[in-house]
Amino acid sequence: MNQFQGKSFLKEIDFSSAELSYLVDFSAHLKYLKHHNIAHPYLQGKNIALLFEKTSTRTRSAFTVAANDLGANPEFLGKNDIQFGKKESTEDTAKVLGRMFDGIEYRGFAQATVEGLAKYSGVPVWNGLTDEWHPTQMIADFLTLKENFGHLKGLTLTYLGDGRNNMGNSLLVTAAKLGVNIHMGAPKALWPSNEVIGLAKEAAVKSGSKIFLTEDPQAAVEGADALYTDVWISMGEQINVKERIEMLLPYQINQALVDATGKDSTIVMHCLPAYHNHDTEVGKELGEEFGVDALEITDDVFNGPASVVFDEAENRLHSIKAIMAATLGNLFIPEI
CATH class of the missing domain: 3.40.50.1370 (Aspartate/ornithine carbamoyltransferase)
Structure with missing residues (x-):
């Protein structure tokens, strides 16, 4: 069987x-x-x-x-x-x-x-x-959450950045199915499609998950047990890079945004690769062009005590x- x-x-x-x-x-x-x-x-x-x-x-x-x-x-x-x-x-x-x-x-x-x-x-x-x-990533991510908190149902996960990509879609739907509250902080132009949001809401009715999409990064992270981000430009995506980075800089996971959760136990997740410093060709080129030390997540948070990104990668x-x-x-x- x-x-x-x-x-x-x-x-x-x-x-x-x-x-x-x-x-x-x-x-x-x-x-x-x-x-x-x-x-x-x-x-x-x-x-x-x-x-x-x-x-x-x-x-x-x-x-x-x-x-x-x-x-x-x-x-x-x-x-x-x-x-x-x-x-x-x-x-x-x-x-x-x-x-x-x-x-x-x-x-x-x-x-x-x-x-x-x-x-x-x-x-x-x-x-x-x-x-x-990105369904195989989801099993690893929710394993990582369960390892850190001992359970899934009732946790609050906040995803910040490009909500229309595969990670935004997958996290929204999977969290809703597993009874994890899912917050998404992103510009409205980068929210998942209405179809994906509808699938998540349908699943949330059965699981008790609460779904919250907002353009306000501070509101998105309030009460979050985990903050999650991904690269701002997906592989092969043809876009105006300057416009995308300027649009998403307010959603960068930095220490101030971690503190805004109001919790000491919040963990930080990233599916990798991450542009958290200038140690990659792409990270250096974009960082220098836009005058930033990091893109979607700062180095002090990425390598800080709240980060579980390498446990997540092993998983x-x-x-x-x-x-x-x-x-x-x-x-x-x-x-x-």
């Missing part, structure tokens, strides 16, 4: 609150096994395709190590190895890969591509990120492992 078996993991809204909670808790269990050197080869002998149209550090590393820990054989296929409509249709690619691999991870641009892979491959497909959703491994094992490992999982 396993309602996850053979199922793809494409977006959070496809799963119930109980199923998402199970994946968070299963991730914690697998983290315990990893830290205590207890073998867990649930995918022994399986072959996993890792398809990457977008570059990656954490997602690629996490899927590779997760596959190896689970006993599977991962095969990386980069943007020069896969076609997706250039020389071969997504449907044809999916049908071929599904005959050779037991599971497929995809990280790229269009949600339609990962949905097509799932539709035509006949094997579980895992969304490592698209322009619309990508354990959460991805849980998702892969639950959907492909023939595990006994009682009806949730």
Whole structure:
């Protein structure tokens, strides 16, 4: 009995609150096994395709190590190895890969591509990120929250910055499904679509989560147990950079905004990479151009005592492992 078996993991809204909670808790269990050197080869002998149209550090590393820990054989296929409509249709690619691999991870641009892979491959497909959703990141993030507070229901998470990107969408919907109050501080032009907000509100009615969107960063952070931000310009996004940075500077997570939560226990999260100083080419170039030491989060907060960003990054491994094992490992999982 396993309602996850053979199922793809494409977006959070496809799963119930109980199923998402199970994946968070299963991730914690697998983290315990990893830290205590207890073998867990649930995918022994399986072959996993890792398809990457977008570059990656954490997602690629996490899927590779997760596959190896689970006993599977991962095969990386980069943007020069896969076609997706250039020389071969997504449907044809999916049908071929599904005959050779037991599971497929995809990280790229269009949600339609990962949905097509799932539709035509006949094997579980895992969304490592698209322009619309980032579901594997969510399991890691809510595991991090639960590790710090011991529970999820009733916590308040504030997301600041570009609310229309995949992280804004995913955090809004997942928090609403899990009973976590979700605040979003962003310019109205960068709020999620009405469709996404509607999905979150629908989920919140069932879970008791409270949803609050505002253009006022101070109001957004009041009472927050966790502050969360992401880069202000998504990979491949064509925008007026000056306009975007000037629009979002009031939403930068700095110590003053952390203090404005009114809580000493507030944690700070970021899915990385982060432009918290000038130690990257992009961070240096943008920082010098706009006269700022950091963009979406200041260095003192990023590296300060409230920051859990590296725990969160490690948790990508354990959460991805849980998702892969639950959907492909023939595990006994009682009806949730």
